[in-house]
Structure formats: structure tokens, C-alpha cells
Amino acid sequence: MALTAVAVETFDADSPWDLHESVSVRPERFGALLYDFRTRRLTFVKDPVLQKVIDALSTSSSAREALALVKVPQEDHERYLSALARLAETSMLTPRSQGEIT
């Protein structure tokens, strides 16, 4: 599934992001399953590292910091940010106002 250019451009990797509170995450051996109770949409996260990145968001002050925290190699950053952008596009990730690290 190609990501729309708009989503990548509008996703602010330097801002803090949180998983929306109505999204449940279930770790799986292939990555994770996300279920959004608002849209009843099931999303497969087919990558255990991405799952860790999503986990790290709540304690990071930006999406980029979450990547660093999980030690995603620099050359993979764009791909991971695209995946996060896709989650933000479907509002499963929501921007968190600065400061309130949970």
C-alpha cells in the first residue's frame, strides 16, 4: 500500500506522538495487532521493531527520539517514519502537546 505523499510530508517527526487511547495493541510474534475501537479497524504491524517504536513513543519527546531509543539504524528511519505517518493518517497516532510525557 503506497503511502500518500501528503501524509509523509505532514507527519511531524520532530513532535511527540501518542497512540490514541481507543487503540489497543497486542504484541504478536510477527509484530503486533492494533485494534481501533472507534473505527473497529484491525491493523497488522508486520514488524517487531516497529512495534517497539510505537511502544517507545509515549516516553519520547519526538518520533525521531523513539527511533533512536529503539536503535533503528539511520538508513531505515524514513521507512519507519512512513509507517508512523500512515498510523497518524488514520488517527491511530495523535500528536501530544509538548511537555506532557506520560
Next chain:
Amino acid sequence: MSTTTVATGRDLLAEFERGLDAPICLTWELTYACNLACVHCLSSSGKRDPRELDTAEAKAVIDELERLQVFYVNIGGGEPTVRSDFWELVDYAVAHKVGVKFSTNGIRLDKTAAARIAATSYVDVQISLDGATAEVNDAVRGEGSFKTALQALDNLAEAGATDFKISVVVTRHNVTQLDAFKKLADDRGAQLRLTRLRPSGRGADTWDELHLLPGQQRVLYDWLVDHSGEVLTGDSFFHLSAYGEALPGLNLCGAGRVVCLIDPIGDVYACPFAIHDEFLAGNLREAGGFTSIWRESALFSSLREPQTGGACASCNFYGSCRGGCMAAKFFTGLPLDGPDPECVKGYGEEALAALGEIDRPRPGADHSRSIPLMVLKPKNAPVPACAEDPLAGFDPNEVAVSSLSR
């Protein structure tokens, strides 16, 4: 490329075939008691079973599902709302982050219930219809039932509920009304769900008269392709993908792998359409509870083993059709590793013809009242409001974060 392992769609199906540590969703028949006695009922409902799980036991099950992170339960029956603790259990599940979906004919869906449903995204409802017009629907479900269903839909729309469903089991008699069903849903801001008629429970008796004729299957397939992404189908029609392209949805039998059924007395079956000793994995009242049945039962382990495809193995379409629905095969007397009775290549019909008049397996537990309170005996027998697709809600909108897979 990087060190990251990225699964493709097919890998993911393989993961699902191996089974997950917990179901994604499951069907839970809370009671076999019902105010109706539909002649084709999949769970052969009627009488309440005295061994039913009580409120405390049901809550303990919810606690366990919460621990397993089961996203939601499809509640059916029987008519679940006849349990006096129905809303108590719904509220308890919601408080424990286990979503609830339930089906109803709409009779109890008044404004209060509608408001309750609209207030939370953890409760989802579907209203069952057998016809897109009063004539067709009421001929089957009884005078006034179409109006009742529409009233329930209006109540939901008025209460501001979103994402509620109209659920239609596609039969020989309503397959001509697909566009009309779609319009009915669109006009009310509802989503249309189409479900396959499966020969389970009392439905086994009516399947012969109601299931789609080969030409109609093609009509349905073409319609589904034309409306791809606009209707929900769960795991209903993957056997039709042998006509050409794979349909959206999960193209795999999830029985015992990603779904299962808990019945009112706590028996755990592989699938709500497979209520028979052959598919009974255990009872959750036993030590270890639901979790150990899901993870360790011999039955579920065997369902998660690689399937050979049997007589289907040489078919070009096995990759997407997967030989169809296990329950449909079982209750029509066909071998589980061969073609579906509705195999679009016609092999199912051949196999059925070869069987001749055999005794088909009967559903395991018949809870029919000896004297039904009300017998609907129309020539087009209806499919019950309580028929719950095992993968209801597990639908086309799935988004894989596949931007990772270059």
C-alpha cells in the same frame, strides 16, 4: 536492505494458520434461551440450559479475555438480551476493554438501548434482515418484522450511533436484492454486512433449499468485486475467490486459529458454525480455563497444523480458496480436506452427488424446546438474528503497515 524482517501478506496468513496465542475475537453464545424458535437456528436454541455460566463465572471469563487481550467478543445466543444480566455483562466487558458486538432482530432496540450503544465505541450492534423490502423480509421473519428492524436502525441513527451494521445472510431468495440492501444501509448511515449461509445447527435442514445456486454464486462474486471495500464480509466468501481475484477480507478459515466459540455452559468449540463433538476443544470450567484450551487442546493444535489440501491440493485456486469452509464441509458430510460443497469449480456438487443420501452429521447439542413458543415455518426459512459470523468485524479495512515492505 536492512536487518528488519518484514512479513508479506502471505506470510501473515501463514502466521494466522499457525494460530495466535489468543483469539483476535470470539463468539460467545451467552444463552440458548430465546423468545423465538427459528427453524434453521444455527445453535438449535430454545430452552435455557440450567448449567449456564452464572454472572460471576461470565465475569471471570471476561477477566480472562482481558488478560489475553482479545479485542472483542461477538455475543449471540439464543437471544442474549433475555439474560437479565445482559447489560451488566456488556458494561463489565467494556470496563475491561473487551469490545462487544451483538446481533439482534431489533425488537429490544428502543431509544434507551440505542443511546447506550451510541455512547461508547466499545459496543457495536448489527440488525439482521432477510429481505430488503417488507414483502420479502416479512414473508420470512413474520409480519411487521421489517418495520421493527427499520425502527431500530432509525433509533440508532437518531441516537448518533455510528458504524452500526445491517447484517444479511445471503440466500437464494434475497441474492437479487443486494443493491437494495446496500441502499437501505447507505440511506441510514449503516454499513452492510453480507454473510454466508452455512449448514449448521437447524440450518443444516434448510441449507439444501436456501443455499445459492451456482449461477447466483457468480452474481454474488461479481457484485462483491464491484463493491469491493464497501461491504463487510468477514471470512464468508473466500471460497468464491476461485472465480478470479481474491476478495477483500481474511482469506482463511480461522477456526481454532484466530477465532472460536464459547457456548452458554462454557464449552469451547473451534467455530460458532461447528457445534459438534468433533470440534469441541474442552470446557472452560476445567482447570486451566479458556487459556489452556486455546493454547493446549489437542483439537486446536491439530487445526493449526499445515493443511495438505487433500483433493483440493491440485487445484489452481487453492492458494486463495483454501478449500473453503470447514463447517460447511462437515455438516454436508464432505471430507474436511476436500472441496467446499459450494466449490465454484463444481467439485463440491460432484462430491455431494457421490455421497448420495447419507446421514449428515447432526449438531452436537439440540436445545430446541419440545413445544416451541412460536414456530416460524415459512417456505423461505429465515436465518436467525443471532447468527454470528466468527469473523464479524474482521473486515476489509484492515490496513497493513506495508510501507515497510518495499
